[in-house]
Amino acid sequence: MRICVFTEPHRGADYEDQLRFARLVEAGGFEGFFRADHFQAMGADPGLPGPTDAWLTLGALARETSRIRLGTLVTSVTFRLPGPLAVMVAQVDRMSGGRVELGLGAGWYEREHTSYGIPFPPAAERFDRLEEQLAVITGLWRTPVGESFSHRGDHYQLVDAPALPKPVQVPTPPIIVGGRGPKRTPELAARYADEFNMPFKSVAETARAYRRVAEACDRIGRADTHQPPLVLSAGVVVAIGRTGAEARRRAAPLHVKSALPPEDPVVGSPAQLVERLGEFSAIGASRIHLRLIDFNDLDHLELIAGEVLPQL
Secondary structure: EEEEHHHHHHHOOOOOHHHHHHHHHHHHHHOOOOOOOOOOOOOOOOOOOOOOHHHHHHHHHHHHOOOOEEEEEEEEEEOHHHHHHHHHHHHHHHHHOOOEEEEEEEOHHHHHHHHHHHOOHHHHHHHHHHHHHHHHHHHHHOOOOOOEEEEEOOOOOOEEEEEOOOOOOOOOEEEEEEEOOOOOOHHHHHHOEEEEEEEEOOOHHHHHHHHHHHHHHHHHHHHHOOOOEEEEEEEEEEEOOOOOOHHHHHHHHHOOOOOOOOOEEEEOOOHHHHHHHHHHHHOOOOOEEEEEEOOHHHHHHHHHHHHHHHOO
């Protein structure tokens, strides 16, 4: 079981907060540091000092870390055009020495789009754009040096793109597709992704999502295309402590009203988190993204590194 840390800087974190956290993630023995890609907090708290751009931040962290994986869960297709996004991610991959992963999704939080003047088309169109962006980005990265890439789709047209720069990771950095969608999400993951992630739901709900993805892989004949099996991962909201009171204190932000859908957190002891991770392992998950809420609570991170990771 590989364990990464997932953070939400839009709740309130500047670059220095994220750098301190990422360095501790690396020192603690976790596999990776992933962050949300949002431009606005989701509750009444404004999340001071305000948002930080995900890929600008990851580019900086790429130069300040040496081992951990770095990526987004997930970048919305509404935020960036696929050509420039392919350039951004490839550049950060080069800056990190080949440690970057791209989580890409259709987007869902309409309020941040309205606030910053970002178009927010209907869900069907956003998923169409997601499929097209996946095709464009992977196409650009896979195009041999010296050749060009063109694409003519319903939403994006590229003509003789030089398809540079190339990422360090060959043929592409790992791509993560995830979510609760029952139809298009499994199909897109089966066709384009290296990892399918089910975010912050129960073990039973996650198992059902994994079965849908496996069925999609069979339908499209993923094995016949010589693609490696999909990595199955899960997001887990965590609030643990050495005592019950400590765990409840860490869980308090989970009860604040926000735009987030219902989740299934682990609130309790390190042993309870180990038990939950074992349950996810039993249904096929080989990677977990632990969502930690407070960038200032470094003790929470150290507790997991010291009392959970050694048991895995």
